[in-house]
Amino acid sequence: MTIDFARRVPVTLRINGRDLTTVVSPRTTLLDWLRDDIGLTGVKKGCNEGACGTCTVLVDGRRMNGCLTLVVQCEGRSVTTVEGLAGAGGQLHPVQQAFADHDAFQCGYCTPGQLMSAVACIAEGHATDDASVREWMSGNICRCSAYPQITAAVLAAAREAADSREGR
Amino acid sequence: MRDFAYARAGTAESAAGALADPRTSVIAGGTELLNWFRLGIADADRVVDIGGLGALRGITQDGDELRIGALATLNEIGEHPLVIRTAGALASACLQAASAQIRNRATIGGNVLQRTRCPYFRAEEPLPWPCNKRDPGSGCASLAGRHERQAIVGWTRDCVAVQPSDPAVALAVLDAQADVLGPAGPRTIPMREFHLTQREAAEAGQPMRETRLEPGELITGYRLPASSDGQAYVKIRERASYEYAIVSAAAAVRLEGGPRRRRQGTARIAAARVALGSVAQRPWRLAAAEAELPGTPLAREALIPVIEQAMADAAPLPQNGFKVLMARNAAVRALLAAGGAR
Numbered sequence: 001m002t003i004d005f006a007r008r009v010p011v012t013l014r015i016n017g018r019d020l021t022t023v024v025s026p027r028t029t030l031l032d033w034l035r036d037d038i039g040l041t042g043v044k045k046g047c048n049e050g051a052c053g054t055c056t057v058l059v060d061g062r063r064m065n066g067c068l069t070l071v072v073q074c075e076g077r078s079v080t081t082v083e084g085l086a087g088a089g090g091q092l093h094p095v096q097q098a099f100a101d102h103d104a105f106q107c108g109y110c111t112p113g114q115l116m117s118a119v120a121c122i123a124e125g126h127a128t129d130d131a132s133v134r135e136w137m138s139g140n141i142c143r144c145s146a147y148p149q150i151t152a153a154v155l156a157a158a159r160e161a162a163d164s165r166e167g168r
Numbered sequence: 169m170r171d172f173a174y175a176r177a178g179t180a181e182s183a184a185g186a187l188a189d190p191r192t193s194v195i196a197g198g199t200e201l202l203n204w205f206r207l208g209i210a211d212a213d214r215v216v217d218i219g220g221l222g223a224l225r226g227i228t229q230d231g232d233e234l235r236i237g238a239l240a241t242l243n244e245i246g247e248h249p250l251v252i253r254t255a256g257a258l259a260s261a262c263l264q265a266a267s268a269q270i271r272n273r274a275t276i277g278g279n280v281l282q283r284t285r286c287p288y289f290r291a292e293e294p295l296p297w298p299c300n301k302r303d304p305g306s307g308c309a310s311l312a313g314r315h316e317r318q319a320i321v322g323w324t325r326d327c328v329a330v331q332p333s334d335p336a337v338a339l340a341v342l343d344a345q346a347d348v349l350g351p352a353g354p355r356t357i358p359m360r361e362f363h364l365t366q367r368e369a370a371e372a373g374q375p376m377r378e379t380r381l382e383p384g385e386l387i388t389g390y391r392l393p394a395s396s397d398g399q400a401y402v403k404i405r406e407r408a409s410y411e412y413a414i415v416s417a418a419a420a421v422r423l424e425g426g427p428r429r430r431r432q433g434t435a436r437i438a439a440a441r442v443a444l445g446s447v448a449q450r451p452w453r454l455a456a457a458e459a460e461l462p463g464t465p466l467a468r469e470a471l472i473p474v475i476e477q478a479m480a481d482a483a484p485l486p487q488n489g490f491k492v493l494m495a496r497n498a499a500v501r502a503l504l505a506a507g508g509a510r
Contacts, residue, residue, distance in 0.1 A: 003175040003182055003216060005214045006174060007171075026172055026174030027171055050266075050270055063272060065269050067202075068199045068270065068273055069273065070202070073217065117268070117269060120269075138408075139267020139270060
């Protein structure tokens with residue numbers, strides 16, 4: 001039962017609906033790979049230690065920090081970045097539209113991570129009220145401190161999602 | 169980040185076998201290991217990934233026993249109905265740890281093995297100051313420098329750091345056992361004894377040792393008694409969320425009599441368990457208080473002297489005397505909340 005260790009590892013995964021096969025050095029993080037090799041620079045590199053949340057992406061629908069995830073840990077998984085949110089004709093995702101409508105950013109650097117985290121927060125059912133949104137969005141730091149507007153945008157997008165589910 | 173070779177384990181046994189080589193580290197979620205590699209805290213050349221091992225997943229109840237696989241994430245545990253119902257302090261501790269996105273990666277097996285948040289320890293190499301954990305024999309910069317957040321019990325002049333895990337405090341108070349697999353086969357370690365204070369480690373002749381886990385051993389899961397006791401985890405921190413504890417407390421309480429006495433505010437404790445977190449390099453179970461609490465009214469004034477007595481061993485550092493009072497209050501709040509007091 002010996003294990004063979006490798007310094008180059010093939011990985012097959014899906015990025016924003018597109019299947020890709022690549023070969024990486026095991027230490028390559030999902031964050032660095034998405035930005036430097038795939039060109040998806042929407043995902044931002046803030047602290048690179050899991051403290052700021054601006055590298056948040058969805059892996060199989062769950063939000064995760066790209067800086068704390070290795071590409072080799074994503075074998076067979078489906079990754080969604082902010083570039084994968086908008087519709088085919090460039091139509092904004094409802095959460096993106098809600099952020100625009102509520103002025104939920106100033107400098108915008110944290111916004112891709114905030115959007116990905118918000119999409120997951122709503123899908124998880126945690127966008128129920130101000131306190132719950134603040135708690136479940138606390139992993140995304142906004143140094144411009146647009147938290148009230150972000151909270152309002154997340155709640156508005158959650159309401160819209162619930163309305164469309166119920167056919168209102 | 170440090171370069172390393174990588175392999176996916178097919179079984180827990182083969183992963184444990186690979187760990188027999190001291191140059192090998194295990195990765196599950198990776199939220200700690202990747203930062204260790206960046207800072208130079210870990211120096212493994214090979215990493216074995218156990219993330220794909222289905223046998224280490226899952227949360228189940230078997231009779232009176234709750235079983236949690238080492239790969240269960242903090243969010244999975246915190247939101248699992250079985251855990252909420254029978255180990256509420258653990259569910260609460262998991263959801264008060266880290267952030268939502270870190271909790272989707274961080275596993276309960278790795279969480280208890282996280283290292284201290286001491287800023288002198290968590291600096292990038294080459295370290296500009298002494299730290300016995302990073303460079304044994306160099307000294308402790310925190311003892312001579314800033315140490316507001318450090319230990320109030322069990323520390324030595326070699327190291328004053330605390331263990332920051334929230335779930336570890338709940339696992340200790342709920343009498344959980346860790347199942348581990350190693351070169352000598354499987355064995356269990358009680359979670360109230362899993363971590364070592366600096367003083368305990370020094371007495372054992374290994375002053376920098378932090379846990380009873382042996383080299384080459386892998387945590388495969390936890391077993392804990394499913395409990396109907398009321399439970400709570402109280403975490404005191406500088407931000408409302410996404411911050412390490414200054415102090416924390418976990419409690420499990422069974423009351424004498426029924427809910428009527430509780431409503432009237434005359435409830436008494438039948439049995440209680442209580443532990444403090446972030447006050448030592450291990451969860452500090454207040455055994456002396458647990459012996460005194462039966463018969464004690466579930467009321468702040470009655471609980472304070474019992475907790476103070478049990479904390480008589482506290483030996484704060486010059487800058488962290490406030491943690492003694494804060495920890496006392498956290499323990500009292502946890503007991504009140506666990507007992508259902510308003």
